[in-house]
Amino acid sequence: MDREQHSGGTRGTELGRFLRACRARLAPEEVGLVAGGGRRRTPGLRREELATLAGISIDYYARLERGTETRPSPSVIDSLARALKLEEDERDHLRALAALAARSVPQPPSAPNRTVRPGVKLLLESLRPFPAHVFSRTGDVLAYNPGGLRLVAGLDDWPEEQRNIARYVFLHPGARVLFDDWDNQVRSCVNGLRALAGMEPDAPDLTQLVGELLLKSPEFARLWERYDVKGHTYGRKTFHHPEVGDLTLGYQTLQLQGSPANCMVVYYAEPGTPEHDALALLDLAADESEHAPRLPPNRQPIEKP
Numbered sequence: 001m002d003r004e005q006h007s008g009g010t011r012g013t014e015l016g017r018f019l020r021a022c023r024a025r026l027a028p029e030e031v032g033l034v035a036g037g038g039r040r041r042t043p044g045l046r047r048e049e050l051a052t053l054a055g056i057s058i059d060y061y062a063r064l065e066r067g068t069e070t071r072p073s074p075s076v077i078d079s080l081a082r083a084l085k086l087e088e089d090e091r092d093h094l095r096a097l098a099a100l101a102a103r104s105v106p107q108p109p110s111a112p113n114r115t116v117r118p119g120v121k122l123l124l125e126s127l128r129p130f131p132a133h134v135f136s137r138t139g140d141v142l143a144y145n146p147g148g149l150r151l152v153a154g155l156d157d158w159p160e161e162q163r164n165i166a167r168y169v170f171l172h173p174g175a176r177v178l179f180d181d182w183d184n185q186v187r188s189c190v191n192g193l194r195a196l197a198g199m200e201p202d203a204p205d206l207t208q209l210v211g212e213l214l215l216k217s218p219e220f221a222r223l224w225e226r227y228d229v230k231g232h233t234y235g236r237k238t239f240h241h242p243e244v245g246d247l248t249l250g251y252q253t254l255q256l257q258g259s260p261a262n263c264m265v266v267y268y269a270e271p272g273t274p275e276h277d278a279l280a281l282l283d284l285a286a287d288e289s290e291h292a293p294r295l296p297p298n299r300q301p302i303e304k305p
Helices: 011-025 047-054 060-065 075-085 088-102 119-127 146-151 166-173 182-199 204-216 220-226 273-293
Strands: 132-135 141-144 234-241 243-253 263-268
Touching: 011 060, 011 088, 011 182, 047 075, 075 088, 088 182, 119 132, 119 141, 119 263, 132 146, 141 146, 141 166, 146 273, 166 182, 166 204, 166 220, 182 204, 182 234, 204 220, 243 273
Parallel strands: none
Antiparallel strands: 132 141, 132 263, 234 243, 243 263
């Protein structure tokens, strides 16, 4: 993350950063303003334009962006959300940042919860042949059923402690081939991490992952600067899988009660469809691979004459 985040910043810094990013990506024409002649020095709306649209003074808005004003009223936040044309996820994030800025005593980052209860593991097994896995708040893969690991082709190339969905989509060479909508997939990963960073900018597990991706992936660094927090918790996704071919699956994200920072993602297909048959085949192949005998290093099976 950037230097200001590492140092902890001042109260309201994340609120100001989010407002600035949203303002920068909103064109004057989108809010009914006519762009004046000449080249604009900054992208998107100017501070005074947004302040006027939201019905607040320019000085007050400038203090919000600088982080020196940390107690905006709910009506001001709602006015800014309307002026910026924020979607529901973005509105919720703006409200959460305002509440965070208003706290007189900063809260320490919460410890990541990596525990997967036995009941959740049993549910993963009961969902077969539907692939399913449990993610931590930063996208670490904490648990899965056989198809859940096999669906993300090549993820098992990495040791368990390195298996993270954001790390996979940006750094694994097979990710661009596997995901038909790779661009949307990477944006979704960045958006989730960005939303978390707004609330806990100094969380060690988050700063370590983001620092690694900023260093290794220019694409991640570009998307990180956009400060987009729109989430995707259900829909359809197309895979180009090396074992079972092309398949389009529905998916649903489920928040785990008792472990609110962790979630389960389940992929599914209607019974009797080619996609359902492909999932059954993938589940069977994963199961067979898991129970196949392991050869010692540098040993090959003996061929029968």
